[in-house]
Amino acid sequence: MQKKSVIFWLVAIVLLTGMMAGCGDKETGYLRYALSAEPETIDPRKSTSVAASTVEAQLFEGLTTINEKNQPAPAAAEKWEVSADGAKYTFFLRKNAKWSNGDPVTAQDFEYAWKSALSPELASAYAYQMYYLKNGEAYNNKLASADTVGVRAVDDYTLEVILERPTPYFLSLAAFHTYYPVHRKIVSTDERWSASPKTLVGNGPFILKEWVHNNKMELAPNPQYWDAANVKMDKLELLLLDNASTVVSMFERDQLDMGETMPASEVPRLLREKKAFLYPQLGTDYYSFNVNQAPFDNPKVRKAFQLAVDRDALTVKALQGGQQAAYGLVPPGLSDAKPDQDFRQVGGALLKDHDVETARRLLAEAGYPEGKGLPPVTLLYNTSESHKLVAEAVQEMWKKNLGVQVQLTNQEWKVYVSNLEQYDFQVARDNWLGDYADPITFLELFETGNGNNVPGYSNRAYDRLIQIVRTSNDQSVRMQTMHDAEKILMDDAVLLPLYFHSSPLLVKDKVKGYIRTVFGTVYLKGAYLQQ
Incomplete structure (x- = not known):
């Protein structure tokens, strides 16, 4: 969820706002943070969820990190050099950087981690994020060997990276969790290394002390961390809470210090009382249609369902959390060809909101006048009060506007993700947070074979356009x-855009020093409690 290079940030700086709180008297102790779900894994090469990336951001550290201005900053690498053509990066690692078991963090660890993330055997959903590396895509598709991939340990503390083409935001990508290192010797001998505090070894500011599934994760400062002197908290308690009402209740009873989720109906009050704060976020919530399963293998049916939704009613009347109605996939906050122009504003609205007349006509043309004869439809979403609120509102719109009865099914996070991966759904709640400051971070999701292509969409014309984007320097x-x-994407009605994010976060007044990036990552390395 990030991007960089020196010149690149002339573009990115337009966009971003992070948060790093100020100074004052500090106290040690522990910080209680509510995650919205239990991480499916905390192997950074495999994970895909926001909850997992939040935990990994405390346990691991990439070559770069994202600072309070949403810009890349030195992390495991103390400095780097970029070739004149922008296609070669040489990173110089800190010689005092260590793994939590005391072993040095080496360039070989980074090389191993990146190549293993790309390996066809690992089948990482985020492997495509490594396609920026020379021959990365070819290796992932079994068309080249690992030896040809553009990452090489020159020596223990020098990492050479060759890209397929100049990528202005690569320094930001280097902070993304798929680019984190893993301990080569440990990971190569134990495939379950990340499942237990006893075997997990990281290089970040904290270590995993305890993991009680469906309950909590406990983190403690990493004494081997190169910047341990600036880690403030004695303990982080990450509570695994998927019930938003419970999160707010615990927060208001002083049983939590920070929380990611809250009922949509409570957001206005919490913002007004300054218990929650809105942060800009490069994110879009949408519903994905399974384009390979009836009735949504018919584009007219998809388009009818897409047009029959009143997005303004969702954001203003239902959610009430500062969200913006979405009439496309790419959210505001990303520059267009001219840095002072916003991609979303230039692109404009790509679908008409609440176009009931057209929606009914298309459904009839598909053979289902007034919804008659349409196979049973189920909308799947992961357990959350706000997701339920949206699903119920959309369910009612489809019933009123199309005459269609839709069944709602909610599932615990891991089950929900498993069903998405197996394409076992008809319509599913989906979303994406930008990983770096370029619209391609959203659009590449729907390329044929992408590990995060939830609808199972495949369009050769679309794929060709994505390749042009990747290869052009203009x-x-x-x-x-x-x-x-x-x-x-919008014409094919692959997805149903709902709203662009503006993310609320519950935070006690006493919590200072944390960073919340526009990409949704929370860094707690510098967090402390002010007396």
Whole structure:
């Protein structure tokens, strides 16, 4: 969830706002943080959820990190050099960086981690994030060997990276969790290394002390961390709470210091009382249609369902949390060809909101006038009060506007993710948070074979456009091509955009020093409690 290079940040700086609280008297102790779900894994090469990335951001550290200004900063690498053509990076690792077991963090660990994330055998959903490396995509598709991938340990503390092409936001990508290192010797001999505090070895500011499934994770300062002197908290208690009402109740009873979730109906009050704060976030919530399963293998049916939703009613009347109605996939906050222009504003609205007349006509043309004869439809969402609120509102809109009865099914996070991965759904709640400051971070999701292509969409014309975006160095060409690609997605009704994010976070007044990035990552390394 990030991006960088020196010149690149002329673009990215337009966008971002992080948060790093100030100074004052400090006290040690522990911070209680509510995660919205239990991480499916905390192997950074495999994870996909926000909950997992939040935990990993405390346990691991990439070559770079994202600072309070949402810019890349030195982390495991103390400095780097970039070639004149922008396609080669040389990173110089800190010689005092150690793993939590005391072993040195080496360039070989990074090389191993990156190549293993790309390995076809690991089948990482985020492998495509490594396609920026020379021959990364070819290796992942079994068309080249690992030896040809553009990452090489020159020596223990020098890592050479060769890219397929200049990538202005690569320094930001280097802070993303798929680019974290893993301990080569431990990981290569124990495939379950990340499942237990006894075997998990990280290089970040904290270590995992306890993991009680469906309850909590406990983290403690990592005494081997190179910057241990600036880690403030004695303990982090990460509570695994998927019930938003419970989170607010515990927060108001002083049983929590920070929390990611809250009922949509409570957001206005919590913001007004300054118990929660809104943070800009590069994110979009949408429903994905399974384009390979009836009745949503018919684009007219998908389009009818897409047009029959009143997004303004969702955001203003139902959610009430500062969200913005979405009429496309890519959210505001990303620059277009001209840095002072916003991609979303240039692209405009790509679908008409609440176009009931057209929706009914399309459904009839598909053979289902007034919804008659339509196979049973189920909408799947992961357990959350706000997701339930949206699902019930959309369910009622589809009933009123299309005459369609839709069954709602909610599932615990891991079961829900498993069903998405197996394409065992018809319509499913989905979302995406940008990983770096370029619209391609959203659009590449729907490329054929992408590990996060939830709808199972495949369109050769669309794939060709994504390849043009990846290979062109002309920003005008890239941006226009991405506008064209987004239009294809909306015309094909692969997804139903709902709203763009503005993310509320529960925070006690006494909590200072944390960083919340525009990509949704929370860094607690510098967090402390002010007396």
